[in-house]
Amino acid sequence: MREVVVSTDSIRLGQFLKLADVIDVGSDARSLLENDQVRVNGEAENRRGRQLVRGDIVAVGDTELRVG
Template sequence: MPRPPILDVPIAEDPIRLGQFLKLAGLAEHGVHAKALLEAEEVQVNGRVETRRGAQLRAGDVVAVGEQRARVASA
């Protein structure tokens, strides 16, 4: 079964913190949910597990939570 397509999520300012992007992209419902996903090592950035909520993302970075993927896009 093919993976779902990557959702492009435009951001107003580059860079953006991972915790903020998870909420903006709809990968986390709120900040506490984002923190829980990161602590459980369920978040990948460009194919690598990321646990830092403040990790800086730039245009082109791909964030994945399970099968859902979102790419940082310039607005």
């Protein structure tokens, strides 16, 4: 599991995916979310604007990322 450090108390899922280099541009998040490829804390997520806080776990395929 890789920790991705954020500079704020919370971050939107789409922004987090860009910060973690999972996607190149924000619009790429839409296809991942529409195809149920993203899970937050073990639950499927389809909202690009979902607010994440430190400690949340985001899984994209086999890649697990922790908001730090």
